[in-house]
Amino acid sequence: MTTDRRPQTAVSRPSSAVIEIADLTGIATLQDSGRRGFNKFGVPTSGAMDWYAYQAANSLLTNPPNSAVIELGLGEITLHALRNTVIAVTGAGYEVENYIWTFPLWTSFYVRAGWTVRVKKTSGGNWAYIAIAGGFNSPIIMNSRSTYLRGGIGSALKAGDVLHSFTPTTELLKLAARNHTPLIPYSQTPILDVIPAPQAGWFTPEGIRTFYESEYTLSLSFDRMGYRLQGKPIEKAITQELISEGMTMGSIQIPADSQPIVMMADAPTTGGYPKIASVTRISLPLLAQCEAGVSRVCFREVTVEEAQEKYRTICRAGL
Amino acid sequence: MLKPLGDSSVLIQLGNAINPALNARVHTLSALLQSSPAVIETVPAYCTVLIHYDPLTTTYNQIKNIIEEKISLLDDATHRPSRRLEIPVLYGNASGPDFETVATTLALSPSELIRLHSEREYTVYMMGFTPGFPYLGILNEKLTLPRMSTPRTRVPAGSVAIAGSQTGIYPVDSPGGWHILGHTPLKLFDPLSENPFLFAPGDVVKFVPMETT
Numbered sequence: 001m002t003t004d005r006r007p008q009t010a011v012s013r014p015s016s017a018v019i020e021i022a023d024l025t026g027i028a029t030l031q032d033s034g035r036r037g038f039n040k041f042g043v044p045t046s047g048a049m050d051w052y053a054y055q056a057a058n059s060l061l062t063n064p065p066n067s068a069v070i071e072l073g074l075g076e077i078t079l080h081a082l083r084n085t086v087i088a089v090t091g092a093g094y095e096v097e098n099y100i101w102t103f104p105l106w107t108s109f110y111v112r113a114g115w116t117v118r119v120k121k122t123s124g125g126n127w128a129y130i131a132i133a134g135g136f137n138s139p140i141i142m143n144s145r146s147t148y149l150r151g152g153i154g155s156a157l158k159a160g161d162v163l164h165s166f167t168p169t170t171e172l173l174k175l176a177a178r179n180h181t182p183l184i185p186y187s188q189t190p191i192l193d194v195i196p197a198p199q200a201g202w203f204t205p206e207g208i209r210t211f212y213e214s215e216y217t218l219s220l221s222f223d224r225m226g227y228r229l230q231g232k233p234i235e236k237a238i239t240q241e242l243i244s245e246g247m248t249m250g251s252i253q254i255p256a257d258s259q260p261i262v263m264m265a266d267a268p269t270t271g272g273y274p275k276i277a278s279v280t281r282i283s284l285p286l287l288a289q290c291e292a293g294v295s296r297v298c299f300r301e302v303t304v305e306e307a308q309e310k311y312r313t314i315c316r317a318g319l
Numbered sequence: 320m321l322k323p324l325g326d327s328s329v330l331i332q333l334g335n336a337i338n339p340a341l342n343a344r345v346h347t348l349s350a351l352l353q354s355s356p357a358v359i360e361t362v363p364a365y366c367t368v369l370i371h372y373d374p375l376t377t378t379y380n381q382i383k384n385i386i387e388e389k390i391s392l393l394d395d396a397t398h399r400p401s402r403r404l405e406i407p408v409l410y411g412n413a414s415g416p417d418f419e420t421v422a423t424t425l426a427l428s429p430s431e432l433i434r435l436h437s438e439r440e441y442t443v444y445m446m447g448f449t450p451g452f453p454y455l456g457i458l459n460e461k462l463t464l465p466r467m468s469t470p471r472t473r474v475p476a477g478s479v480a481i482a483g484s485q486t487g488i489y490p491v492d493s494p495g496g497w498h499i500l501g502h503t504p505l506k507l508f509d510p511l512s513e514n515p516f517l518f519a520p521g522d523v524v525k526f527v528p529m530e531t532t
Contacts, residue, residue, distance in 0.1 A: 039362045039371070040349070041516045042446040141510050151450045152491060153510045198322040198330045243337060244447065244454075246362030246369025250325045270364055270447035278325030281374070307326040308374040315375055 015137035018165040019079045021157055022116065026075015028157040030136055031265075032068045035144035035153075039269040043153075045249065046146040049073075049127050049224060049265050050285040052314075053090040056180050057131035059318075060088035060108045062170050067135025068145035070157065072119055072128040073224075077157075079117045079130075085165065086133040086175040087111050092125025092186050092289040110176035124188055125289040133175050134166035148266060150225070183314050188295045190286040192279050193302045193310070197251065199242065199274035207235035211276055215296045216260060222292055224266040229297065233258035234276065244272040250279040262287060280307040282314060321386055326374050329382055331390070334366045337456060337484070341366050342444050346521035347396050351389040357382060363520045364445040365454075401442070403523045406488070406503050408437065408479050410528055414502035417467075421481070421498050425461065435459045436500060437526040441486060443518050451490035451508030453518045458484050470496030477502045479526065490517075 021028075031054065034047025048054030048071055058067045070077070072094070079087075088108035089096050096103040097118040103109050105128065111117055119128050138145050138154070147154030157163075168175065200208070216229035234254050247253070251263045253273035262279055263271070277299065279287055290297060302310075320332045333348065334341045342365055349363040352370055357377045362369040372382045410433050411418040422432045441455035448454075458481060466482045471494060474480070478489045480497035489495055490507035507517045518524070 036371075037360050038450070038515075039360055039369075040446060040520055041450060041518075042448060042452050043450040142515060150493075151508075151510070153450075195323055195325055197324055198332070243335065243365045243367075244445065245330065245332075245364045245367040246324075246328075248325060248328045248369070248371065268447060269362055270445060275324070278323075278328075280326050304323040304326050304379045308379060311326060311374055 013166045015134070015164045015166045017082050017162050018085050018132060019081055019163050021077065021159050021161045021163070022080045023078035024075065024157060024159050026121075027073045028070050028075070028077055029147035029149070030068045030138050030145055030154060030157070031071045031147060032145045033066045034265070035142055035146050035148070038142055039246070042269055043142065043151060044148060044266045044269055046144070046148045046265050048129065049288040050091060050129070051281070052182065052184050052285040053092070053127065053129045056106065056182065057088045057090040057129040058135065060090070060178050060180055061086060061131050061133050061168070061175050063131060063133070063135045067131065068138055069136065070130040072130060073126055074121070076121055077119050077130070081111045081113050081115050081117065082162070083113045084172060085111050086172050087117060088131045088178070089119055089128055090180070091128035093122055093291070094119050094125065094128040095122050096120070106182060107179040108176055110172065124291065125186065126291065127288060132165045133172060134168035137164040137166055150266065183317055184282065184285050186286060186289055188291060189297070190283070190290065191298045191300050192283040192287055193307055194252065194277035194279055194283070194299045195302060195304050195307055197275035197277050200276055202236055202238040202274040203254070203276055204235045204237045207237070208276075210234050211260075212299055212301060215298055218290045218292050218295045218297070220292045224264055226264050226267055227262045227287065227290070229260045229262065231259070234260065236274070238274070242272050242274050244270045247271045247275065248278075250281070250284055251275045252277050252279065264288065277301070281311045282307065321383055323379060324369060326379075328369055328371050329386060331368045331370070331386060332366065333368070337365045337444065339442055342442060343398055343521075344393060347398050348389060348393055349520070350399050351392060351396055352386065355385050355389070357385055364447075399521060401521050401523045402519070403440070403525065404518070405525050405527050406505060407529045408501040408503050408526045410501035415479070415500045417498040418500050421464065421500060424464065427461070432500070433528050435462055436481070436486065437528050441524045443520050443522040443524060446518065446520055449489070449491050449493050450510070451516045451518065453487055453522070453524065455486045455524055456484055458486055460484070464498055466496040467498060470494055474499065475502070476507070477504065479503055
């Protein structure tokens, strides 16, 4: 894993048509590690909802770390290979059919020209990441290949689309049949690490206790922008309006209805509701893969130092 | 005052008010922080700067030290010269569907409403809501109105609108609850352009009424 967020230059890297989308339900978009530098203009960071699964998918294929992948949500996709390639699929809540075989997630597999690959919804997650050897090529808009539908940046993938990929630098056969064991404990009843946020003092001691001691269910109202949770209302001590300020993926806002909303990848860059806490990087993939109406989450307070140490440990362990 | 917002961002609060002097400090600090290689990006707002950093290369303690050092430079820092932009606006009729209602509610003649909205220079306090949306202030207090009780599901790009003590321009078609007074033909956001945004935080904006033809 690397921290290099610079976009790959499309210049001089050869690319060609690799797959056609034969069928698609749900929502599929191209995403990379996100669009940085434009939050101050009101452009969300976007990028993968589950950064860990996203990085693992690229890593299985030794792709450059900021490579674009298909993020599939709440549906199924059928791909038709136009040339020989290797595909890796990670995430939660899906399985993969390739020609006549079925593969679990977190593996890479060889795909021959003419074969059909189907990523099928099972249960226990929302998002699958489909990476291709070399990485997908698509126009770079404002330093990133991430799609941001609300802002008209990129567009949703649809049946009939032909996607291009860069020529991999490694021999295809060496990239196939690899697997990765996720170091993140995906679960439908996760305990999410959170760091108290700047307005934690706006809540009563009772409200804070409620937040840390009760369970919250993921409501049906969730998308790439935010996840609404439902549970015991969180009591505020200060009810005045907050002057809008910057926020980020993981920020937990408590609006007037006293129920938490966790900001996700396409969240607005600023907000005016008080924030009680923020979900840490390590815990965001767990929340991202929670199922609406099913999953129950709890919050555990950690310090920023603890959160960063855990994150570094996972990243050092490699993907 | 510094507080972590998660493990990769820090919120810096310079005050707790909406006024031009405080907001100018925000933009100066934002520019100072932007020059640090440890800072991925800054998000200046009314009285805060949010910064994003990478916890793989920078610890919370390190970023705190960097921020404190930049804050200590703030009083001597030269304010970034602000750009002044003139924005043509066609007020009323189809361009400003709420123009008449607003004039009636505020008991203003149409020409007075146009004058009160266009005579001031406004500052882009911050940008947000949708890509390229400038929050401009402060409106003449005679123009203060609460947001509409039922937001529109679609406000066309280019709509110039007011709410509370602020005015703004919708860069893309989006839902919106502000009162629409007029329309500008200028494009505020073009993702494919080399300079995708018409405005930047800290800019000074003056509306120029267009003549109806």
